[in-house]
Each structure stands twice: as structure tokens, then as C-alpha cells.
Amino acid sequence: MIRFFNTLSGTLEEFKPLREGEVRLYTCGPTVYDYPHIGNYRAYIFEDLLKRFLLLAGFKVIHVMNITDVDDKTIKGAARLGLSLQDYTAKYIEAFFEDIKTLRILPADLYPRATEHIPDMVKMVKGLLARGFAYYKEGSVYFSIEKFPAYGRLAKINLEELKAGARVDSDEYEKESVHDFALWKKAKEGEPFWETELGAGRPGWHIECSAMSSRYLGPSLDIHCGGIDNIFPHHENEIAQSEAFYGQKFVNYWLHCHHLVVDGEKMSKSRGNFYTLRDLLARGLDPVDLRFFLLSTHYRKMLNFTFDSLEQARASRQRILDFVYELEHRTFPPGDQPEISELTEKMLEDFKNSLADDLNISAALAALFEFIREINSRLSRDLIKQADGARILAAVQELDRVLAILPEKEEQPLPxxxxxxxxxxxxxxxxxxxxxxxxxxxxxxxxxxxxxxxxxxxxxxxxx
RNA sequence: GGCGCGGUACCCAAGCGGCUAAGGGAGAGGUCUGCAAAACCUCGAUUCGUCGGUUCGAGUCCGACCCGCGCCUCCA
Known part of the structure; x- marks a missing residue:
């Protein structure tokens, strides 16, 4: 049985896809206004672990990740450099694809871009207007959250309390209620806009995910992931938009990844603890060590990045690599032993069962390390035969379909x-x-x- | 003010009512070695932030408290 912690219910739930054997997965992708930082990659690597696990478990996975290439930050960034939006974002889109390859993150099936789906968003906004969930105000369109009683269910936010505790919104756009959010923003002087049936303007951030997810995955999907900070308001708003528009459940399982902090504090440029992948590569870091570090703590637990903890992760991964190296380079006497098959099968089963339990990576790795110790002990006494060695190696390689931490191919020969x-x-x-x-x-x-x-x-x- | 997370050995970390509290790193001892290094093996918590309570039995449930952190505004 596979179970995941669903943010919507706040409990562990058995995972059942809408269609037998198939998982429709939507993950919030980058806003391409800058180079992604290692916290972004924690989320993407968590999603990669999830996806690789589902694939290992035999599911077909249809994965869509959006690229937000129009929003306040991209517009500002482009304006600062005097570039078109497209020219400005192209560089960061390219960097993103480079980075995920470096980190061995499996590519999504589709990477829809906001700027290429304006008509889908317009259609949805029009529908929300027609159904009375949205209203015009001075050329912009807002979603009226009081029309959607389920609002706040995901984030467990009570509207009354939210109103009481909220700061005064200083948004330059006018809206009827403080927490109503923009679906469509009226064109402003000097900013990019689209001429549409809604008037000249650009989409709000939230509508993009609602429009693009349903476009490629249908009105209801299995799993939607993102960082914990997306729960409110982004995902809450997506639910409101999609369910108001389609009148059916939007997402069955919401999985959220906790933050990465650096030296115990939230990463920020002003604190000087802000790292991109490129920063770390420049220090000589092996990106796969970073992958292993980000992977090896449970996704719902806050992860503290320090160079010391990174070093611990490196050493830990090295133990696995040494084990594989030994198996690959040693010569064994012929034969095989059923006992070794049993040990190997047991380890594989424990590993997979641990991941099936809300991606318990610590327990999964413990199964692997225990196995390594057991086999090493026999290796030191020459108790491993040829067929055993091959079986063990195959098992570790199977796990690596999820972990993706083993050396890619043969090492480069020495000069x-x-x-x-x-x-x-x-x-x-x-x-x-x-x-x-x-x-x-x-x-x-x-x-x-x-x-x-x-x-x-x-x-x-x-x-x- | 509201919502939420965490406090398990020197460090990271699993466990979520019941076998001797996983696993990794570091450290110590040993094997191997010309010595090393590397690798491998072995050993490391009568104890789970504190104090009460529930229970035959509690890191594990309940209550109070202490400490650290996040969100409620763009953010993975």
C-alpha cells in the first residue's frame, strides 16, 4: 500500500490514482526572474523522488511543470535591463534546464509557459465572470472569495480571523475585499500586456496554474506538489479557481515540501546565506552530492543546509559508491547462494516499502546501509560468489532508479x-x-x- | 492575535503505544599494509526538551511549561 500525507486532510492517506496505473502529476515550476537557489531544488528533488518512486512502483506518470515567465518580478527584471520579457526570461529558463539535468532530475513531460497560454486563462476568467465568482474593478478582474465557501480549506485558514489579523493590503489595484485576488490585471504604462476579450492586461499568477494544469491533465488530477509556502495563497487560490470553474474536485493529493534553511535561518540575499547551484559548483561541489543531501532528509521536515551537513551527506553517499565499486572490481568464485538472494530481496522490499510510506527516505536508506554492512562483512570473509555479486549489484542499481546517485558510466580513464x-x-x-x-x-x-x-x-x- | 513545524547520542536522523531506541557522519578499537592512506569490521543513548497525567506498558497518547523555527505579503 502506498500512502502520502495529504495537506488537504492533514493526514496520511492511501494513494489511489483516478485512473488505474496512471498518475497525473502537476508541480509548480520556476518563476524565471533569476537563477534558482538550492531551496528551489530541494522542492524539485523531492518531486523527482516522488516521481521516480511512482515509476519504480509501476505507474505511468504524466508530469506537467509550469514555467512562470510573466509576473511582477520578471517584468521588473526585464525593465531594469531594458530587455523584452522574452529575452530576459530566456536566460533563466535555459539555466533551469541545465541545472535540473546537472542534478539528475527527470524532465517533466511538458513545461507549459504562462505567456503561451493566455487564451486558456482568458477563457477561464470569462467563465468565472459568467458564473458570478469574479468581478471587474477598474479594468482588472478579481476572484471573489466569499462566493467560494470552501476557501481556506487547504491552508486551514478561517476567513474571519484572516481578516482580523491581516495587514492592510497596499496593492495598487482596487478590489472589493482585501483577500480577493487578481485573475487579470489591467495593462499598466510601460508593462507588457495582451489584448484580449477581457481587455488589455496580463494574467494573475494563480490563474496560470489552474489553466495550464487542466489544459494538459484535465479538470481533476492526482497529485499537485509545491513548496510549503505555496499552500497559501497560491494553491488555495488554484483550488478556488479550478473548482469554481469546473465544478469538480481539482486535486486529490496535495504534497508539500518543507523549506530548506541555511545555517538555521531562512535563506536570503541580505543575510549572505543565499546559494544557487552555480555558487556551489564554483566551490567544487559534486552536484550529485548535493542531490543526495537534499534527497536524504524527509520532505516534510525542515532541512538545514550547512557545509558540514553537506560533507556528512557526501561521506554517506561515498559509502554506497565504495560498495558498488568493490562489487564491480572484485573477482568472485563461481556459484551462488540462496541466502544472498533472500537478503537482497528483503532489502529491496524494505527499501520500497519505506518509500511507499510517505517517502520515508531515512528508513529506505537504513535498509540499504544495513544490507551493505551485511554484504561487506561477507566480502571480507570471501563468502560472496559470482552470481551473488551480480545479483547484489543489480539490486543496488535498481534502487538507483530512484536515488540516481551512482556514477553515470565508467569513470573517465586516467591520463x-x-x-x-x-x-x-x-x-x-x-x-x-x-x-x-x-x-x-x-x-x-x-x-x-x-x-x-x-x-x-x-x-x-x-x-x- | 491566528495557523503550523521541530526539540531522540558529539553532529545529521528514523521510530508515532509493547522485541535489546534504525541508519549515516564524526570518534575509539581492530583487520589489511613496508608504513600509511583508502576500504572493511567492531564499539558507541538504561535513554528520547522539562514537569505532571492516562495506561499492565509511553520518545510514541493527554495537559502545562521551556527552547528554536516557519507562515498569515511575492517566495520552493
């Missing part, structure tokens, strides 16, 4: 000058010239290559 240094060291060792041997070892270490002397000869591995 000849390095190889000859290794040979020189072997020669020195044979001649018992250990001072020279150690000097060469240290020299290579400086170059990021670690040598290991094993029974089966010298081995090397790269370190970052």
Missing part, C-alpha cells in the same frame, strides 16, 4: 602521465623505496586521486 606515476610508485614500492612511493602517493592525492593498495593490486579513485 597517461598519471598512469605512469602510478607505475613509478609501484616500482618504487617493489624496490622498497617507500619515501619515493609515499611522495608520489601524496602528489597524486593533491591532484584528487586516491590510491589504495589492495590484495588484488593498486586501485585509484577520484575525490572532489
Amino acid at each position: 597517461p602521465e598519471i598512469l605512469s606515476r602510478i607505475e613509478a610508485r609501484q616500482k618504487a614500492r617493489k624496490e622498497k623505496n617507500f619515501a619515493l612511493a609515499d611522495a608520489i602517493r601524496e602528489e597524486l592525492r593533491q591532484l584528487g586521486i586516491i590510491l589504495e593498495d589492495t590484495k588484488e593490486g593498486v586501485r585509484w579513485k577520484r575525490i572532489k
Whole structure:
């Protein structure tokens, strides 16, 4: 049984897709006004884990992620540089795609852009006007939340209290009630706009997700994800718009990822604790280590990024890589043992069952590490046979369909000058010239290559 | 004011009513080694923020309190 924590109900629920064997997944994508930061990637990596798990569990997944390429920030950014909206956002869209590839995030099936779906949004806004859920005010269109009694269910916000505690809204647009939100914003001097049946203007942020999700996934979808901060108002508003328009349930399961903080505090540029992926790559970070770090804490728990915790994650991942390396490079005696198959199957089952339990990655990894220790113990006593080794390796590779943390292919071969240094060291060792041997070892270490002397000869591995 | 999250060994972290409280990192001991490094193995909490309560039995449920954090405004 697969179960997820549904923000809507506030409880763990058994997962049942609308259509047997198929999951329609919508995840909120980037607003392309700047380079994404590592907190953004925590959310995308959580979604990637979810999706990869669903795929491993045998589901067909149809995944749509929007790209917000028109909003206040993109408009401001473009204006500042005197660029068109499109020219301004193109750079960040490209950076986003580069980054997700670097982090081994599986691409979505579709990346609809807001600017390319204006007609869908206009149609929806018109429908909401016709049904009395929306109203015009000075050329803009607003959603009237009092017309939608279920408003506040997702965020568990009581409208009365919300009104009492809210600050005065200083929005330059006029609306009837403070918490009504804009569906369509009247064109302003010097800002991009679209000439439509609603008048000249641009869409509000929330309507874009409602329009694009239904366009590609239908009026009802299985899972909608995003960061915890999207719950209110963004997702609350999406529900209001979509359900008011279609008159049916919008999303069955809402999954939200908690924040990443840095050194215990919210990341912000003014605090100087703001990192993009590029910042970290420039420091020599292996992006897959970052992936593992972001992956290895449960998605509903706040994650504290520090360079120390990143180092812990790196070391932890290295243990898995060393295990795989050993299996790939060792020679085994022929034969196989049913006991090993059993251990392997048990580990796979534990791993998958843990993930099926609201993506409990800690328990899943614990199953893997326990298995690694068990097998290592046997390896050290030469108790693993050839077929066992192949089976173990296949199992770890299967898990890696979800984790995606193993080295991509064969390691890059070493350049000849390095190889000859290794040979020189072997020669020195044979001649018992250990001072020279150690000097060469240290020299290579400086170059990021670690040598290991094993029974089966010298081995090397790269370190970052 | 409202809503919500967290406090488990030196650090990260699972466990959510009942086997000896997972797992990883660091550390200590050992194996291997010319010595190392690396790797591997072993060992690390009578105890789960504090105080009460419920229960045959509580990190696990209830109450109070202390500490840290987030949201209620754009934000993953």
C-alpha cells in the first residue's frame, strides 16, 4: 500500500490514482526572474523522488511543470535591463534546464509557459465572470472569495480571523475585499500586456496554474506538489479557481515540501546565506552530492543546509559508491547462494516499502546501509560468489532508479602521465623505496586521486 | 492575535503505544599494509526538551511549561 500525507486532510492517506496505473502529476515550476537557489531544488528533488518512486512502483506518470515567465518580478527584471520579457526570461529558463539535468532530475513531460497560454486563462476568467465568482474593478478582474465557501480549506485558514489579523493590503489595484485576488490585471504604462476579450492586461499568477494544469491533465488530477509556502495563497487560490470553474474536485493529493534553511535561518540575499547551484559548483561541489543531501532528509521536515551537513551527506553517499565499486572490481568464485538472494530481496522490499510510506527516505536508506554492512562483512570473509555479486549489484542499481546517485558510466580513464606515476610508485614500492612511493602517493592525492593498495593490486579513485 | 513545524547520542536522523531506541557522519578499537592512506569490521543513548497525567506498558497518547523555527505579503 502506498500512502502520502495529504495537506488537504492533514493526514496520511492511501494513494489511489483516478485512473488505474496512471498518475497525473502537476508541480509548480520556476518563476524565471533569476537563477534558482538550492531551496528551489530541494522542492524539485523531492518531486523527482516522488516521481521516480511512482515509476519504480509501476505507474505511468504524466508530469506537467509550469514555467512562470510573466509576473511582477520578471517584468521588473526585464525593465531594469531594458530587455523584452522574452529575452530576459530566456536566460533563466535555459539555466533551469541545465541545472535540473546537472542534478539528475527527470524532465517533466511538458513545461507549459504562462505567456503561451493566455487564451486558456482568458477563457477561464470569462467563465468565472459568467458564473458570478469574479468581478471587474477598474479594468482588472478579481476572484471573489466569499462566493467560494470552501476557501481556506487547504491552508486551514478561517476567513474571519484572516481578516482580523491581516495587514492592510497596499496593492495598487482596487478590489472589493482585501483577500480577493487578481485573475487579470489591467495593462499598466510601460508593462507588457495582451489584448484580449477581457481587455488589455496580463494574467494573475494563480490563474496560470489552474489553466495550464487542466489544459494538459484535465479538470481533476492526482497529485499537485509545491513548496510549503505555496499552500497559501497560491494553491488555495488554484483550488478556488479550478473548482469554481469546473465544478469538480481539482486535486486529490496535495504534497508539500518543507523549506530548506541555511545555517538555521531562512535563506536570503541580505543575510549572505543565499546559494544557487552555480555558487556551489564554483566551490567544487559534486552536484550529485548535493542531490543526495537534499534527497536524504524527509520532505516534510525542515532541512538545514550547512557545509558540514553537506560533507556528512557526501561521506554517506561515498559509502554506497565504495560498495558498488568493490562489487564491480572484485573477482568472485563461481556459484551462488540462496541466502544472498533472500537478503537482497528483503532489502529491496524494505527499501520500497519505506518509500511507499510517505517517502520515508531515512528508513529506505537504513535498509540499504544495513544490507551493505551485511554484504561487506561477507566480502571480507570471501563468502560472496559470482552470481551473488551480480545479483547484489543489480539490486543496488535498481534502487538507483530512484536515488540516481551512482556514477553515470565508467569513470573517465586516467591520463597517461598519471598512469605512469602510478607505475613509478609501484616500482618504487617493489624496490622498497617507500619515501619515493609515499611522495608520489601524496602528489597524486593533491591532484584528487586516491590510491589504495589492495590484495588484488593498486586501485585509484577520484575525490572532489 | 491566528495557523503550523521541530526539540531522540558529539553532529545529521528514523521510530508515532509493547522485541535489546534504525541508519549515516564524526570518534575509539581492530583487520589489511613496508608504513600509511583508502576500504572493511567492531564499539558507541538504561535513554528520547522539562514537569505532571492516562495506561499492565509511553520518545510514541493527554495537559502545562521551556527552547528554536516557519507562515498569515511575492517566495520552493
